[in-house]
Amino acid sequence: MINSHNKEITKAAGLIAFATFLSRIFGFLRDVIIAKVFGTGMAADAFFVAFRIPNILRRLVGEGVLTVAFIPVFTEYLQKKDRQEAFEFANALYTVLLISLFIFTILGIIFSPWIVQIIAGGFREDPQKFTLTVILTRIMFPFLLFVGMVAYFMGLLNSMNHFFAPALAPVLLNIGIIFGAIILAPLFYEPVIGLSLGVIIGGFAQFIFQIPFLKGKEITLKWRLEPLHPGILKVLTLMLPSVFALAVTQLNIFISTRLATHLPEGSVSYLYYADRFMELPLGIFAISVATAMLPTLSRQASQGEIEELKETLSFSLRLVFFFTIPSMFLLISLRVPILNLLFQRGSFDYTSTTKTADALLFYSLGLWAFSGVRLITPVFYSFKDTVTPVLIASIAVIVNLITGIILMFPLKHGGLALATSIAACCNFILLLIVLKRRIGSILRYDLLKSLGKITIASIFAALGAYFICSFGSWREGGFTFQKTFLFGASLSVAIAIFIFLVSIMKLEEAGFFWKVVSRVRNTVVLDSERRGD
Numbered sequence: 001m002i003n004s005h006n007k008e009i010t011k012a013a014g015l016i017a018f019a020t021f022l023s024r025i026f027g028f029l030r031d032v033i034i035a036k037v038f039g040t041g042m043a044a045d046a047f048f049v050a051f052r053i054p055n056i057l058r059r060l061v062g063e064g065v066l067t068v069a070f071i072p073v074f075t076e077y078l079q080k081k082d083r084q085e086a087f088e089f090a091n092a093l094y095t096v097l098l099i100s101l102f103i104f105t106i107l108g109i110i111f112s113p114w115i116v117q118i119i120a121g122g123f124r125e126d127p128q129k130f131t132l133t134v135i136l137t138r139i140m141f142p143f144l145l146f147v148g149m150v151a152y153f154m155g156l157l158n159s160m161n162h163f164f165a166p167a168l169a170p171v172l173l174n175i176g177i178i179f180g181a182i183i184l185a186p187l188f189y190e191p192v193i194g195l196s197l198g199v200i201i202g203g204f205a206q207f208i209f210q211i212p213f214l215k216g217k218e219i220t221l222k223w224r225l226e227p228l229h230p231g232i233l234k235v236l237t238l239m240l241p242s243v244f245a246l247a248v249t250q251l252n253i254f255i256s257t258r259l260a261t262h263l264p265e266g267s268v269s270y271l272y273y274a275d276r277f278m279e280l281p282l283g284i285f286a287i288s289v290a291t292a293m294l295p296t297l298s299r300q301a302s303q304g305e306i307e308e309l310k311e312t313l314s315f316s317l318r319l320v321f322f323f324t325i326p327s328m329f330l331l332i333s334l335r336v337p338i339l340n341l342l343f344q345r346g347s348f349d350y351t352s353t354t355k356t357a358d359a360l361l362f363y364s365l366g367l368w369a370f371s372g373v374r375l376i377t378p379v380f381y382s383f384k385d386t387v388t389p390v391l392i393a394s395i396a397v398i399v400n401l402i403t404g405i406i407l408m409f410p411l412k413h414g415g416l417a418l419a420t421s422i423a424a425c426c427n428f429i430l431l432l433i434v435l436k437r438r439i440g441s442i443l444r445y446d447l448l449k450s451l452g453k454i455t456i457a458s459i460f461a462a463l464g465a466y467f468i469c470s471f472g473s474w475r476e477g478g479f480t481f482q483k484t485f486l487f488g489a490s491l492s493v494a495i496a497i498f499i500f501l502v503s504i505m506k507l508e509e510a511g512f513f514w515k516v517v518s519r520v521r522n523t524v525v526l527d528s529e530r531r532g533d
Contacts, residue, residue: 013154019167024253027173031182031276032342034195039347040130040269040356043192048272049120051138051199052257054108054144069238070155070517073231074383075299077157089231090156091224096232101148108141119254120268122261132190139196144462146203147173153210156219165213168205176202200410240385252400254421256416259404266355273343274359274417275333278367281327286371289316297382306439312377314442318450320371322507325454326498328367329462330491335360337469344477353477366421376435388434396427450507457501465494 038044070093077086108115112134116123123130154166180198185191214221226232260267300309331338335357344353381387400423407415433444468490472483 019164020170022168022400023170023174024280024283026171027276027279028342030174030177030181031273033178035273035343035348035352036346037181037185038192038195039349040266040273040352041347042126042265043132043190045265045268046129046133046136047121047195048194048268049116049123049257049261050133050140050196052069052254052272053115053119053137054141054147069235070152071159071382073234073238074155074159077231079299081135087219088224088474089229090219091222092226092229093232093235094116094152094221095224096227097152098149104139104148105141105145108144109138112137112141119257121258122263132192135190136192136196139193140199143199143203146200146207150203150210153214157210157213157217157474159273160217160219162213162217165210169209172205172209173199173202176200196472214296248489252397252420255397255401255404256420258415259408259416263408263412266352267416268361270352270356270413271417273339273356274363277331277338277360278363278370281324281331281367282374285323285327286320286374289320289375297378301382309379309382310442311441312376314444314447316375317372317442318447318508320375321368321451324367324371325451326458326461326494328364329458330494331364331467332361332365332522333466334469334487334490335364336474337472337483338489340474340477341479341483341487348477350475350477353474355413361418362411362414362418362421364421365418366424369421369424369428372460373424376428376431379435380431383438389431392427392430392434395430399423399426446508453502453505454505457498457505457507460501461494461498464497465490468493 003304018502034044034047038047074086074090077089098194116130116133116137119128120133123133150166150169154169157163157166177195179201180195182195184194186194188194255269256271260271296312297309300312336353339356339360340350341351344350375387380386400419403422404416404419407419409415411418432443469486472486474483
């Protein structure tokens with residue numbers, strides 16, 4: 001049975017997943033264009049490092065940490081105080097955040113050479129690549145300002161149970177980058193500069209897109225300079241120690257990037273493209289459910305409903321593993337055909353495909369752990385516990401650094417991807433152990449039984465897909481009828497095998513899936529009818 005809280009999460013997660021799916025489609029189109037134009041050469045490496053710098057800071061000071069710190073506090077204001085007090089706090093935080101992001105942006109532009117030196121020290125060996133990376137970093141740093149405010153808007157809208165618009169906003173970023181690659185890039189002596197300007201255009205479009213939805217929720221943001229507001233102090237108390245904990249994935253990516261700059265040219269790009277494929281199931285499933293469940297967890301923790309909270313978390317894990325585990329096995333078995341069809345053209349050759357496939361293999365091994373961490377970490381924040389995730393994240397970062405240094409020699413960039421997955425597994429397992437001591441075990445029989453059935457069905461589905469694709473030749477790039485047919489057939493067979501096996505094993509999550517689809521379809525139709533479309 002799905003209780004009312006789980007129905008709420010299912011509906012919200014479905015909306016977020018639908019919007020995220022659209023964003024990822026445009027994201028892949030973006031990456032296909034970048035791969036064709038820039039491949040895995042010097043300009044691509046420089047762009048991906050430069051783009052990663054404001055992205056890391058965005059998640060440290062904005063999207064991830066701000067959201068999980070803001071939502072519990074704002075929800076508490078709405079629950080225990082009146083709406084006016086809640087929005088006085090929201091306006092005070094809005095003012096402080098805007099000023100802080102502006103200062104961060106200016107400092108980032110000024111100190112770009114030193115930041116690039118820290119992130120990509122290996123680029124110093126090639127002065128041209130280092131200089132280009134600094135230029136691109138300076139161009140893209142204002143992205144931090146726009147997307148940091150978008151993250152704040154997301155926290156506001158999510159707290160008011162509106163999830164669709166914030167999840168859809170990244171589509172505009174991808175469109176901006178595509179515009180930069182196709183329209184602006186040919187206008188510059190160094191085409192990758194046009195690509196970087198597309199990032200700024202996309203970030204600004206995300207910012208503007210949120211405003212009508214804020215007005216629709218009767219949210220009017222005003223200038224309120226009150227940096228010592230009790231709500232802000234409470235958010236800062238949660239944010240400051242949790243910056244490291246929630247951003248452990250970003251810090252691990254930073255470590256991988258830093259080490260990869262000491263490997264042969266193209267290594268940074270191989271890791272970037274592989275990570276993009278990892279982000280698809282993570283964004284559509286794990287992050288969608290984690291975003292949807294945080295307001296519910298915050299309410300349950302605030303009211304001391306521990307058993308209900310455990311049920312919410314168990315339900316969310318089962319729902320996410322239902323999608324991410326088969327995704328993991330399919331990414332492993334079809335990694336070369338996927339990269340061949342989507343990326344292998346122009347400057348992205350067969351060598352780029354095979355080397356990116358190596359990274360994707362090792363990243364995929366940790367997909368279940370990446371997903372689990374995304375779901376369990378917010379539970380600690382719902383209890384306003386920031387110390388425990390910090391300690392566990394510290395261990396995970398150390399594991400990533402040590403294993404990365406060890407594995408990068410025999411496995412090159414693949415070793416760095418494997419180190420990141422190992423660190424995620426350690427993070428997830430340690431979080432589970434500590435959470436068990438805190439609220440009791442969530443690894444109940446129904447969760448473990450579900451996990452076993454999903455794994456068995458996923459293995460057979462992946463084997464079926466691999467067998468069909470083995471009849472194709474995946475050395476030559478681009479679309480051909482044979483390759484497209486084989487890939488489509490392999491996916492169809494894999495889905496059929498998975499659905500057949502989970503059906504005969506009577507897996508309850510299959511019912512959850514159809515409920516998600518039904519709720520999203522009904523919600524989208526109703527919204528369309530209200531707008532008169």
